[in-house]
Amino acid sequence: MVEPPCYNNWMKDRFKKRPLSHSQLSSFEYNPEQWYSSYILNKRVHPTPAMIYGSVVGDSIGTPDSLVPDLTPPGVKEYQLTAEVEGIPIVGYADHYCPETRVLHENKTSETKGRWTQGKADKHTQIDMYLLMLYLSEGVPPETVECYLNFIQTRPTGLGYRLHKEPKWKQFRVATKTMADLDRHTEYLLTTVEAMAEYAEQRAKLSTPAPKAPAFRMV
Numbered sequence: 001m002v003e004p005p006c007y008n009n010w011m012k013d014r015f016k017k018r019p020l021s022h023s024q025l026s027s028f029e030y031n032p033e034q035w036y037s038s039y040i041l042n043k044r045v046h047p048t049p050a051m052i053y054g055s056v057v058g059d060s061i062g063t064p065d066s067l068v069p070d071l072t073p074p075g076v077k078e079y080q081l082t083a084e085v086e087g088i089p090i091v092g093y094a095d096h097y098c099p100e101t102r103v104l105h106e107n108k109t110s111e112t113k114g115r116w117t118q119g120k121a122d123k124h125t126q127i128d129m130y131l132l133m134l135y136l137s138e139g140v141p142p143e144t145v146e147c148y149l150n151f152i153q154t155r156p157t158g159l160g161y162r163l164h165k166e167p168k169w170k171q172f173r174v175a176t177k178t179m180a181d182l183d184r185h186t187e188y189l190l191t192t193v194e195a196m197a198e199y200a201e202q203r204a205k206l207s208t209p210a211p212k213a214p215a216f217r218m219v
Helices: 009-017 022-030 032-040 049-060 118-123 125-138 179-207
Strands: 076-085 088-098 103-110 146-157 160-173
Touching: 009 088, 009 179, 022 032, 022 125, 022 179, 032 179, 049 103, 049 146, 049 160, 076 125, 076 179, 088 125, 088 179, 103 125, 118 160, 125 146, 125 179
Parallel strands: 103 146
Antiparallel strands: 076 088, 088 103, 146 160
């Protein structure tokens, strides 16, 4: 049993309004200030051309208009997952998940040829978070889920991106996860939330104007 850290009540209430996602965790890990601006101050972040085209490719996969016709993941597209960890609501949308066969697919795009490897796919914490939610909400043991990460390579064209003429993609079968992996991810999640709360508290203090000294009056 993982002991919950002492994150403050304000942070817990905040996640009730906007549940914790893998995107929030990775954003904080990458750049706490950027996370604070996006998820606490709600300042809009404009997506990059690579992100926009990645969404276009991802949205097409598994449909009759797929840009990668040979990639046909089974199951429900954008399978919604929700759960709660120590009072913190968490949410995620698996790109494809089939409840009957317990097969999960996650799609990624990048122009960098070596952006995804077998080792990186095995360590990708987004998969861990999806499996944690499947276990908590549907009682599905992680060992029974077959996970795949599909890497589709893009290429820059002027101001945007396109796929190669013959789509280049690789599929990695993610190493089987265990309950020990879910315990580690739960600990990581709670520790990160505690760090988020501490950062948000310090940031709020810095944003609060210092009290002005009373004006001196001669009597």
